[in-house]
Amino acid sequence: MAVYTEVTDEALRAFLADYDLGGLIAFRGIAEGVENSNYALRTERGDFILTLYEKRVDPAELPYFLGLMEHLAGRGLPCPTPVHGRDGAALRALCGRPAAICTFLEGVWPRRVRPEHLAPLGAALARLHAAGEGFAVVRPNALGPAGWAPLLDGCRERGNEVAPGLIAELDERLAAILAAWPAPGALPMGQIHADLFPDNVFFLADSDGRPRLSGLIDFYFACTDLLAYDVAVCLNAWCFEPDGSFNVTKARALVGAYAAIRPLSDAERAALPVLCRGAAIRFLLTRLYDWTHTPPGALVTRKDPLEYLRKLRFFAHATGAEAIGA
Amino acid sequence: MAVYTEVTDEALRAFLADYDLGGLIAFRGIAEGVENSNYALRTERGDFILTLYEKRVDPAELPYFLGLMEHLAGRGLPCPTPVHGRDGAALRALCGRPAAICTFLEGVWPRRVRPEHLAPLGAALARLHAAGEGFAVVRPNALGPAGWAPLLDGCRERGNEVAPGLIAELDERLAAILAAWPAPGALPMGQIHADLFPDNVFFLADSDGRPRLSGLIDFYFACTDLLAYDVAVCLNAWCFEPDGSFNVTKARALVGAYAAIRPLSDAERAALPVLCRGAAIRFLLTRLYDWTHTPPGALVTRKDPLEYLRKLRFFAHATGAEAIGA
Numbered sequence: 081m082a083v084y085t086e087v088t089d090e091a092l093r094a095f096l097a098d099y100d101l102g103g104l105i106a107f108r109g110i111a112e113g114v115e116n117s118n119y120a121l122r123t124e125r126g127d128f129i130l131t132l133y134e135k136r137v138d139p140a141e142l143p144y145f146l147g148l149m150e151h152l153a154g155r156g157l158p159c160p161t162p163v164h165g166r167d168g169a170a171l172r173a174l175c176g177r178p179a180a181i182c183t184f185l186e187g188v189w190p191r192r193v194r195p196e197h198l199a200p201l202g203a204a205l206a207r208l209h210a211a212g213e214g215f216a217v218v219r220p221n222a223l224g225p226a227g228w229a230p231l232l233d234g235c236r237e238r239g240n241e242v243a244p245g246l247i248a249e250l251d252e253r254l255a256a257i258l259a260a261w262p263a264p265g266a267l268p269m270g271q272i273h274a275d276l277f278p279d280n281v282f283f284l285a286d287s288d289g290r291p292r293l294s295g296l297i298d299f300y301f302a303c304t305d306l307l308a309y310d311v312a313v314c315l316n317a318w319c320f321e322p323d324g325s326f327n328v329t330k331a332r333a334l335v336g337a338y339a340a341i342r343p344l345s346d347a348e349r350a351a352l353p354v355l356c357r358g359a360a361i362r363f364l365l366t367r368l369y370d371w372t373h374t375p376p377g378a379l380v381t382r383k384d385p386l387e388y389l390r391k392l393r394f395f396a397h398a399t400g401a402e403a404i405g406a
Numbered sequence: 407m408a409v410y411t412e413v414t415d416e417a418l419r420a421f422l423a424d425y426d427l428g429g430l431i432a433f434r435g436i437a438e439g440v441e442n443s444n445y446a447l448r449t450e451r452g453d454f455i456l457t458l459y460e461k462r463v464d465p466a467e468l469p470y471f472l473g474l475m476e477h478l479a480g481r482g483l484p485c486p487t488p489v490h491g492r493d494g495a496a497l498r499a500l501c502g503r504p505a506a507i508c509t510f511l512e513g514v515w516p517r518r519v520r521p522e523h524l525a526p527l528g529a530a531l532a533r534l535h536a537a538g539e540g541f542a543v544v545r546p547n548a549l550g551p552a553g554w555a556p557l558l559d560g561c562r563e564r565g566n567e568v569a570p571g572l573i574a575e576l577d578e579r580l581a582a583i584l585a586a587w588p589a590p591g592a593l594p595m596g597q598i599h600a601d602l603f604p605d606n607v608f609f610l611a612d613s614d615g616r617p618r619l620s621g622l623i624d625f626y627f628a629c630t631d632l633l634a635y636d637v638a639v640c641l642n643a644w645c646f647e648p649d650g651s652f653n654v655t656k657a658r659a660l661v662g663a664y665a666a667i668r669p670l671s672d673a674e675r676a677a678l679p680v681l682c683r684g685a686a687i688r689f690l691l692t693r694l695y696d697w698t699h700t701p702p703g704a705l706v707t708r709k710d711p712l713e714y715l716r717k718l719r720f721f722a723h724a725t726g727a728e729a730i731g732a
Contacts, residue, residue, distance in 0.1 A: 088517040093611070103611065107514040108446065109437035120434065120446060122512070186448070188433040191414040285419070285429065 085117045085132045085175050095174045098165040099181065101125045112279065115300060117177075120184070127184035128163060132177040137300055139178045144219045145299050146170050146180055148212070148271055155211035157204075158185060159296045185295030187282025193318050198330045200293035201281060202337030205273070205314060208296065209307045209342055212271030221274065221303040223362055225261050228254055231365040238372040242385055246368075253392060254361060260354040262306065267348055272310040275301035277317045308348040311338055312355035315404060316363065316391055324390050326398075331405025349401045356395040356404060364388035411443045411458045411501050421500045424491040425507065427451045438605065441626060443503075446510070453510035454489060458503040463626055465504045468497050470545045471625050472506055474538070474597055479509075481537035483530075485622045486511060511621030513608025519644050524656045526619035527607060528663030531599070531640060534622065535633045535668055538597030547600065547629040549688055551587050554580055557691040564698040568711055572694075579718060580687060586680045588632065593674055598636040601627035603643040634674040637664055638681035641730060642689065642717055650716050652724075657731025675727045682721040682730060690714035 087095075087107075096104055102124025110118040110129070117132040133142060146162045150170070153161035160182035162170035171180055190197050221227075232239075232250055239247045273280075275298065282295035311334070319330040335352075338344070344352075367385035374382055398404050413421075413433075422430055428450025436444040436455070443458040459468060472488045476496070479487035486508035488496035498505055516523055547553070558565075558576055565573045599606075601624065608621035637660070645656040661678075664670070670678075693711035700708055724730050 086517050089514050089609075090518060092514070104514060105610065106510075106512050106608075110446075111435035111437040120436075184432075186432050188415050188418070188430060191412050192416060282432075283415075284431065 084134050085177055087119065087130075087132070087175055091175055095172070095179070096123065098167070098172065099163060100166055101128070101163070101181075121181065128181045129160065129184055130174075130179065130181050132174060132179045134177065137178075141219065142171050142178055142180070144217050145302060147217060148215055148302055149182065149299050151215040152208060152211045152271075153183075157208055157211045157296065158294055159208075159299065160185060185282055185297060187284050187294035189279045189282055190291070191278075193278055193330070194291070195327070195330050195333055197278075197281075197283065197291050198318060198333035199337035200283070200291060201276075201314060201318060202311075202334040202339075203341055204281070204293045204296060205276065205310055205334075206338045206341035208273060209270050209310065215271050218304045219302070221272075221305040223274070223301065223366065224303070224305055224309075225258055225358060228258075228358075228361060228365055231369055235365065235368045235372050239368055242368060242371060243389065246389070249389075250361070250364070253357070253396060256396075257354060257357050257361060261358065262347075262351050262354075267306045267308055267351060268345075269304060270307050272303060272305050272307060273299060273301070274303055274305065274310065274313060276310065276314055306351075306355065307342070308344065308351060309355050309359065311335065311344075312352060312359040315352075315356050316359045316388070319405070320391060320394075324387075324394075326394055326404070328403075328405045335406045344406070349406050352401045352406045353395060353398050353404060356398070357392060360388050360392035360395055364392055410460050411503055413443075413445065413456075413458070413501055417501055421498070421505070422449065424493070424498065425489060426492055427454070427489070427507075447507065454507045455486060455510055456500075456505065456507050458500055458505045460503065463504075467545065468504055468506070470543050471628060472496050473543060474541055474628055475508065475625050477541040478534060478537045478597075483534055483537045483622065484511060484620055485534075485625065511608055511623065513610050513620035515605045515608055516617070517604075519604055519656070520617070521653070521656050521659055523604075523607075523609065523617050524644060524659035525663035526609070526617060527602075527640060527644060528637075528660040528665075529667055530607075530619045530622060531602065531636055531660075532664045532667035534599060535596050535636065541597055544630045545628070547598075547631040549600070549627070549692065550629070550631055550635075551584055551684060554584075554684075554687060554691055557695055561691065561694045561698050565694055568694060568697060569715070572715070575715075576687070576690070579683070579722060582722075583680060583683050583687060587684065588673075588677050588680075593632045593634055593677060594671070595630060596633050598629060598631050598633060599625060599627070600629055600631065600636065600639060602636065602640055632677075632681065633668070634670065634677060635681050635685065637661065637670075638678060638685040641678075641682050642685045642714070645731070646717060646720075650713075650720075652720055652730070654729075654731045661732045670732070675732050678727045678732045679721060679724050679730060682724070683718060686714050686718035686721055690718055 106122040108120045110120055115136045116134050119130040121128045121130045149159050150162050152159050163181040164170045280298045283291040284294045286292045319327050364385050367383045371382050371385050432448040434446045441462045442460050445456040447454045447456045475485050476488050478485050489507040490496045606624045609617040610620045612618045645653050690711050693709045697708050697711050
């Protein structure tokens, strides 16, 4: 479910009157994304996505997200571009929520990741990092290393209900990750996506049937952090098979295509295993927090935290960068 | 939530290969409808809706629904038209479910019904009834009068948890409705939509801002029943204000525009009050059944049965057709 706010047609027409988009042709809720309400919007000027930002997004951070998307799209990255109203503003209000219209991107996200998806993904991630240069706003990563211990504390009361001994294991693993984490300034930083899961990446098929990346969406976890951490997020999100095994062919394709556009330094390659452990514990902790704080009857899909415990354990045993395809 | 079945991109491409629709351009889940999985599909040939029929739809009934839509669309009604595969079949299989592609209809369903919506609605309903002539397949109304007593029996155990004394009141009201129900053959029958709620009707704005009806969707409750019963469903679904009051201006606009195209006989007008009570108890009973049989934590939105108890009581006091706008 990704429509939390129903927009009346009168409110929508009044909202659209502030844009130069022509008449309304179609408007359908989209069943994707979990944080915000998303609508597919068609006007006389074309197709767009209307997003109403719900309570999990801090309105104060929206100018960063929208500004970054506009900056990246302006440099040729295939990501949504905020559409400005007649008064120049892209961030507006609708039904009491912050709201924005962005361009529509063609493509289909891969429900089943194939090795051929990984090189286009790696290349696009490197282009995203390059395109982010010159966007001067800094947004610290709220779900970065400094946020993990408080998240774990929030799971302490009920976390062991998910798996016996889980909290003790996470205490130990988190301490090891934080001890090995790169020192500030040791690795290149920049604007990162930080949540580049398959459902945030669209592909079209080339004439020969090979996937061509057509869009990167959902920049609402984007932040300013280690560029190589974004690679580690993708290794977590794209390179494990449904049976839990790590597909090193996918990992090599991802890292190889990334490095062909933005070379990884020796220090970045050496840090990738701990960055992967960090990314694994980040998704484990947010899922565990949601799992232990969401009433079982709530109208949201709870994602399995233990999927990321298995990934964390895998990366904990992968001491060299080669073992993870780097 | 209206995506119950995730379609992998490989399965989708293989499915589309059986159609003459060109390459896949976009594919997004739609957050509308509750019975089936619906996707907005864009190919080189245009926009379509892909529906996977989930377990609440009997596969044996799909040829009726698809055949009726094709029949109505062929007679100019703005409803989805099933798209045939290369082998001529419109009803196919995808991910282990019956599936069909239909044409996409422009328009926006009215989140807030205004009086101006009712005349276009009434006219379209009359055209639907006229266009249905010549479609010879008979589908009895499974949720018609013969189905109401069994539905009420299914609610007997827990129905009074929703409102004290509810079951006794419904026993009494149902008996009165069935006693007053038109005898077989007394009123004209035909193909009816039977579920023409606002979210199944799309409108565009004319150049002068007035709503122009652009589409009727979701024919999966369609059946062969009293034509005037469809008017009664719309009086229930479109003519009450959020505060529970009955808007007779809307009712008159609906019935007047309907009768201008398909005149209502004196017998049909006289029967409208009991048909309205029947439609009210039909939606009350299915909602009550879902309410008392759905675990509170299930991933579905339960609709309030008591909304239709209030409507049922209103129509029980409206003894003459004039009181309800007819």
